[in-house]
Amino acid sequence: MWIMSIFEPKKETASREEIRQIQLERLQATLTRTYRHVPYYRDLFDSVSLLPEDISNRRDLTRLPCTSRADLLVHQPYGLFAVTLHEVLRLHPAAGAGGPVVVGYTRNDIAYWSEMSARALSAAGVNKEDVIQLSLDYSQSASAIGAQSGAEVLGSSVLPCSDLAPERQAEIMRNFRATVLVATPSQAIQLGHVLRNMGPGTMTLRIAFIVGEVWSDSLRKEIEEALQVRAFGSYGLSEMAVPGLASECEEHNGLHIAEDHVLAEIIDPLTGESLPYGEYGELVLTTLTREAVPLLRYRTGDLTTLHESECACGRTLARMEPAHARADDVVIVGGVRLSPAQIKEVIHAIAPELPFSAEVNARDGQDRLDIMIGIGKKYFRDETRWMEQLRWRLEAAINKHLGIRAVVYLVEPDYIKEKPLLSDNR
Ligand SMILES: [Zn+2]
Numbered sequence: 001m002w003i004m005s006i007f008e009p010k011k012e013t014a015s016r017e018e019i020r021q022i023q024l025e026r027l028q029a030t031l032t033r034t035y036r037h038v039p040y041y042r043d044l045f046d047s048v049s050l051l052p053e054d055i056s057n058r059r060d061l062t063r064l065p066c067t068s069r070a071d072l073l074v075h076q077p078y079g080l081f082a083v084t085l086h087e088v089l090r091l092h093p094a095a096g097a098g099g100p101v102v103v104g105y106t107r108n109d110i111a112y113w114s115e116m117s118a119r120a121l122s123a124a125g126v127n128k129e130d131v132i133q134l135s136l137d138y139s140q141s142a143s144a145i146g147a148q149s150g151a152e153v154l155g156s157s158v159l160p161c162s163d164l165a166p167e168r169q170a171e172i173m174r175n176f177r178a179t180v181l182v183a184t185p186s187q188a189i190q191l192g193h194v195l196r197n198m199g200p201g202t203m204t205l206r207i208a209f210i211v212g213e214v215w216s217d218s219l220r221k222e223i224e225e226a227l228q229v230r231a232f233g234s235y236g237l238s239e240m241a242v243p244g245l246a247s248e249c250e251e252h253n254g255l256h257i258a259e260d261h262v263l264a265e266i267i268d269p270l271t272g273e274s275l276p277y278g279e280y281g282e283l284v285l286t287t288l289t290r291e292a293v294p295l296l297r298y299r300t301g302d303l304t305t306l307h308e309s310e311c312a313c314g315r316t317l318a319r320m321e322p323a324h325a326r327a328d329d330v331v332i333v334g335g336v337r338l339s340p341a342q343i344k345e346v347i348h349a350i351a352p353e354l355p356f357s358a359e360v361n362a363r364d365g366q367d368r369l370d371i372m373i374g375i376g377k378k379y380f381r382d383e384t385r386w387m388e389q390l391r392w393r394l395e396a397a398i399n400k401h402l403g404i405r406a407v408v409y410l411v412e413p414d415y416i417k418e419k420p421l422l423s424d425n426r
Contacts, residue, residue: 005122005127006122006123006313006314006315007115007118007119007122007123007154008115008119011260012119012256012314012315012316012317013314013315013316014316015316016308016316019259019260019316019317020058022260023058023259023260023263023288024056024057024058026260026288026289027055027061027263027286027288028052028053028055028056030286030287030288030289030290030294030296031052031055031296032052032053033082033291033294034052034082034294034296035051035052037082037083038080038081038082038294039079040071040075040079040080041080041296044064044065044067044296045064047065048063048064048065050063050064058263058265059274061263061265061286061297062265062274062297064296064297065297066267066272066284066297066298066299067295067296067297067298067299068298068299069096069097069098069101069239069299069301070098072101072239073098073099073101076101076102077101077102078102078104080293080295081104081292081293082291082292082293082294083104083106083291083292085104087106087107087291087292088104088105088106088292089105089106089107089110090104090105090110090145091103091104091105092105092141092142092145092238093238094141094142094237094238094239095140095141095238096238096239101239103142103238103239103240103292103293104292104293105292106291106292108289108291109289109290109291109292110149112241112261112289112290113146113149113241113244114146114149114150114152114153115150115153115244116150116241116243116244116245116258116261117146117147117149117150117151117153117241117243117244118150118151118153118154119150119244119247119258120150120209120234120243120244120247121147121150121151121154121156121180121209122154123232123247123248123249123250123256123313123315124207124209124230124232124247124248124249125206125207125230125232125250126151126154126156126180126207126209127154127155127156128154128155128156129156129179130151130154130156130157130179130180130207131156131157131159131176131177131178131179131180131204132147132151132156132157132158132159132178132179132180132181132182133159133161133169133172133173133176133178133180133181133182134147134148134151134158134159134160134161134162134182134183135161135162135169135181135182135183135184135187135188135191136162136182136183136184136187136211136212137162137163138160138162141212141238141242142238142241142242143211143212143236143238143242143243144160144162146236146241146242146243146244147182147209147211147243148160150243150244151182156180159172159176159178166187166190166191166194167194167198169191169194170191170194170195170198171198173191173195173203173205174195174198174201174202174203177202177204178204178205179204179205179206179207180205180206180207180208180209181205181207181208181209181227181229182208182209182211183208183209183210183211184210184211184212184213185210185212185213185215185219185222185223186213188208188210188223188226188227188231189222189223189226191226191227192223192225192226192227193226195227196226203228205227205228205229206229206230207229207230207231207232208223208224208227208229208230208231208232209231209232209234209243210223210231210232210233210234211234211236211242211243212236212242214322214323214324215233215234215235215248215255215322215323216322216324217252219233220232220233220252232247232248232252233247233248233255233322234246234247234248234255235247235255235302235320235322235323237285237298237300239293239295239298240262240285240287240290240295240298241258241261244258245257245258245261245262245285246258246319246320249311249313249315250313251311251312251313253311253312253319254307254311254319254320254321254322255319255320255321255322256311256315256317256318256319257306257317257318257319257320258317259317259318260288260289261287261288261289261290262285262286262287262288263285263286263288264283264284264285264306264318264320265283265284265285265286265297266279266280266281266282266283266284266304266305266306267281267282267284267299268281268282268337269281269282269303269327269330270330270332270337277306277307277308277318278305278306278307279305280303280304280305281303281304281305282299282300282301282302282303282327283300283302283303283304283306283320283323284297284298284299284300285297285298285300286298299327300323301326301327301328302323302326302327303323303324303326303327303329303330303339303341304320304321304322304323305320305321306318306319306320306321307319307320307321324341324344329421329422331360331422331424333360333367333368333369333404336402336403336404338360338369338402338404338422339422340358340421340422342401342402343356343358343369343371343398343402343421343422344356344421345401346394346397346398346401346402347371347373347394347397347398349397350390350393350394350397351373351390351394354373354374354375354376355373355374355413355416355417356371356372356373356374356416356421357371357372357416357419357420357421357422357423358370358371358372358406358421358422358423359371359372359422359423359424359425360422360423360424360425360426361425361426362425362426366405367426368405368406368407369398369404369405369406369407370406370407370409371394371398371406371407371408371409372408372409372410372411372415372416372419373394373408373409373410373411373416374411374412374413374414374415374416374417375387375410375411375412375413376413387410390410391408391409391410394406394408395407395408
């Protein structure tokens, strides 16, 4: 039987009202601390003539301008620290656009982060009887040590394997009877192939806890098939905490956000305007418990939708849909906001798995979307009429679902191999 337990039931199943209350109390403390100790934030408050005490609800918070990764880069390495270095126990580089930024953790930061990570593992069904094989690279990001600390809080046995070749990892998995794999999607799938090539053997693995890269239902199925396990996705941000910021429960209907540690908002990525829950936009997070590097209204760059409705697992923490696209990828065509994920959804509803590359071009003073679709052997037909029909159906579907005039070209898959999913040529 699949036993799922809620690691911190009091926090994870509190009423929405209680959650909001905890968030406001912690927000107030965070705002005061950052105003006092981080000159960058004090200047930001001053720039809009705002004081921490002026912010008494979520709406007030939106008066404060957002912080972006570019701001972190400007103030490297320690410009955004709210504590002195002697209070910092760990320093991790957070990789990303423009180069890595340094993130520090105090003793309390590490304790909270470990709890968040334990909560995420527990939601996936991991318990203290488990032997957790950890494939994540300790030097690449903080996720390996984050997952390890979470596992230790749970009381599971951790088996670090990051530097080992997949063949060696597969042997260890069988010999040590690992029951949980913590890995990236590509590591998990590769390990699945190696295990299959090794031939029959005892397998005790039951859970794959996936960290990093974009999460989707099809990816989950691929991992579950490759390893014959149940797979769970998680969302983390190396600038805050990874894993543990948000993670899947057994219902697989979005990722529960650790709302007692972060306050989540959705904004329009192009105008910065705050959007209600349920709308699609860029995820913006404010840390509520971080001491070393508190971040206010931090733009994650990830596009998602947030839901507050009740989840069948019993948790009341809001859920985010897996983030399939980045805010940087959004373009406006004929007044319509468009992301590669939206185009992909429409195309794949008609022709699953076909590769595509879309370009926004200006033709005769009008914006037009040109979509090249790679037609491999599977879809290739001799009859021109069939190809014409496919083209027509795709153009009609894009017009209907996205409200944009598109011209579809069927091309050799190699032609679009290196091209971006969506580019703006205007
Ligand atoms: Zn749930």
